[in-house]
Each structure stands twice: as structure tokens, then as C-alpha cells.
Amino acid sequence: MSAVDWKKRCEAEWSLQGAPMPDRLDWKSVYEAKPLGRNLLRNPSPHGLSKDTPPPEPEVTDVPRDEPPRFEPEGDFTGWTTSREDLPEDTSGIPPGVVVCQLPQYSWFSMEQLVDLKAEGLWEELLDDFQPDIVIQDWYEESQLHECIYQLRVKLLGADKKTVISEHTANPTEDRSTYSHTWKEVSHVFSGYGPGVRYVHFLHRLKNQFMVEFFPTLFTGSSVIVRPTRSSR
Incomplete structure (x- = not known):
């Protein structure tokens, strides 16, 4: 196929009529490279789980297991930059004089990726002039560990990787009065974000608990997808 034929194929299959090419x-x-319509995040499900199957029920035992304590979730986090933030014990609800043998210990486990849009096959004119929708989606486990167990922060960055052109954050609060233990969706569509976007920085944090045993909040199906369309502006 000639260069013109490849261009026409891209235009037809991605419905890019009117977009700069x-x-x-x-x-x-x-x-x-198929930069449009595919997930640009690497390793979107490190725990090997699918949102189409309910999260596994945690195993609870009466005595500690005969193994070193664990403070971070298990999984293959290849492609992610990870970190942990241990939180101080919350003693605010304990009446004066009451002796507590053990309190739950909480921590945030953070995972982030930086997506280079040009390296993935997108081109400057498309990002600056056409500004296709950039769709963010994530699924986290309704784990009941705490009223706040998940946080998301996604930034569209300029070429210097520092200039924030657009940003979206999510910090949902859990209803602990009912127990459904399902996957909960978090999503957002960036549209009309303006010229200059070259990178997407994706970061989410999930809360874990340690009390005799380690109980993580799991996630699956994280995605950053550039659609070959744009919302009306």
C-alpha cells in the first residue's frame, strides 16, 4: 500500500474525516500503533482480576498466620510506579480511660503511570486542533474497610511534563451501612481541553488495613483511551 492508501485507511477506520492528517x-x-480506541495504560489489572467477576471475599482467621506480616497488596505491578503512605492510628472515638489492645492500621497504596501520547502514535495536530476525547475509567473494590478507600487524580500535561492543562480528581465516600462487595466504576471524559496536551498522568490510591491480618482494597480495569471522536463544545 502507498502512503496515501495508509492515510485513507486510518481516516476511514477511525472516522477521522475533518481531523488534521x-x-x-x-x-x-x-x-x-493503533493509538485510537485502545487502552494506553500498561498492565491495567495487576491483581489478575476482572470487573465481570465479583471481587474475592477476604479470608479472615482468628489467629495470625505463621508468616511475616504483609503491608502491601500482592500483584504484578510491572508498568506502575508504586508507593505506600502509612497513616497514624485514629484514637478520636475512644473514651478517656479505655484501654485498647490493638487498633487497625491504615495505609494508602499509590500507583501511577505517565502516558506519552506522541510515543503511542498520536500526532500534535490531532491533539491541538481536533482535541479527541480522552476517556478515563477505573474499577475499585467496595471493600468496607473505611469510609474513604479510593482516590483518583488524572492530569493532562504539556510537553514539559509539568504544565497542567486539565485535571480531574475523584474521592468518593463509601456507604458502610450496606455490604454489597462489588466493583465500583470511576470514569471521566476530558474534552475541549485546549492545545498543548502531550502526556496523561494517571494516579490512584487505594486504602489498606492491617489488624492481625492484611486487608487490601483491590482494583482492576484501569484505562486511558483516546477516542477518534470529540464531544460537542
Whole structure:
């Protein structure tokens, strides 16, 4: 196929009529990179779980297991930058004079990725002029550990990786009066964000609890997808 044919193929399959498609690009390479419509995050489900299957029920025992204590969730976090923040014990609800043998210990486990949109096959004219929708989606376990167990912060960054062009945060509060133990969706669509976007910084934090045993809050299906469409502005 000729360069013109590859360009026409990209335009037709991604419905990019009206979007800037400069002739200087190697449209065969762009087509093979498939930058539109696919998940640009690496390793979106480190725990090996699917949102189409209920989260596993935690195993609770009466005595500690004969093994070193664990303070971080298990999983293959290849592609993610991870960190842990231990939180101080909350003694606010304990009446004066009451002796407590053990309090739950909480921590945040943070996971982040930086997506280079140009390296993934997108081009400057498309990002600056057409500004296709950038769709964020994530699923976390309704674990009942605490009233706040999940936080999300996604930033669209400029070429210097520092300038924030658009940002979305989510910090949902859990209803602990009922127990459904399902996956909960968090999503957002960036549209009309303006020119200059070159990177997407995706960061979410999930709360864990340690009390005799370690209880994590799990997640699955994280995604950053650039659609070949744009919302009305």
C-alpha cells in the first residue's frame, strides 16, 4: 500500500474525516500503533482480576498466620510506579480511660503511570486542533474497610511534563451501612481541553488495613483511551 492508501485507511477506520492528517506522518506506522480506541495504560489489572467477576471475599482467621506480616497488596505491578503512605492510628472515638489492645492500621497504596501520547502514535495536530476525547475509567473494590478507600487524580500535561492543562480528581465516600462487595466504576471524559496536551498522568490510591491480618482494597480495569471522536463544545 502507498502512503496515501495508509492515510485513507486510518481516516476511514477511525472516522477521522475533518481531523488534521498531515502528509509528513508515516501513516503505516500510525496505523500499526493503533493509538485510537485502545487502552494506553500498561498492565491495567495487576491483581489478575476482572470487573465481570465479583471481587474475592477476604479470608479472615482468628489467629495470625505463621508468616511475616504483609503491608502491601500482592500483584504484578510491572508498568506502575508504586508507593505506600502509612497513616497514624485514629484514637478520636475512644473514651478517656479505655484501654485498647490493638487498633487497625491504615495505609494508602499509590500507583501511577505517565502516558506519552506522541510515543503511542498520536500526532500534535490531532491533539491541538481536533482535541479527541480522552476517556478515563477505573474499577475499585467496595471493600468496607473505611469510609474513604479510593482516590483518583488524572492530569493532562504539556510537553514539559509539568504544565497542567486539565485535571480531574475523584474521592468518593463509601456507604458502610450496606455490604454489597462489588466493583465500583470511576470514569471521566476530558474534552475541549485546549492545545498543548502531550502526556496523561494517571494516579490512584487505594486504602489498606492491617489488624492481625492484611486487608487490601483491590482494583482492576484501569484505562486511558483516546477516542477518534470529540464531544460537542
